[in-house]
Amino acid sequence: MVKRTPAYKNKLKALELERTGAMPSKKKGYKIDKKMQDDLSKELELQIKGAEKPSMWGLLGVRFILLPYTLGKLILWYGSWYWRYKINQTSYSWEDASYLTRRALGAPSDSWEYLVPTLETL
Incomplete structure (x- = not known):
């Protein structure tokens, strides 16, 4: 196609x-x-998303098996975020501020990773 x-x-x-x-x-x-x-x-090299062969980690069965691990990591991440910034009220690190900015702008992570090294030099 x-x-x-x-x-x-x-x-x-x-x-x-x-x-x-x-x-x-x-x-x-x-x-x-x-x-x-x-x-x-x-x-001619094609740089088209979705045209590459699926990896083993992208398959639905593997993701279903890894679901408990993924949910555990997510709960731990939310818990540490809540502890650091809601309870202790520390200031945001560069990575966390960058994550909040990317999420507020609605930018995809791959394009954000391309943009962030140029922002760090400013």
Whole structure:
């Protein structure tokens, strides 16, 4: 399915034009022969979420088996958070302040991890 998307076809076309050194033409019927398309598609790396093979830890059965451990860690984390910041009223650490900011902004953790090293240098 990924190979049928326009983004994939555009990347493949750009890679083919780069390899051959040809100028892009204005006609819409630009076609790449099958052999060259197979060769170029092997070189083209796809950075698409959900297209990779599932890992063992992502399977539902494994997650169900690890559920008690995960719930225990979650309860311990909430308990320590409550103890530190509600009962002892200590100030937030950099990691905890960063977590609260990310959660308030609704940013995904992977994009936040990409952004945070640049914020630490400020």
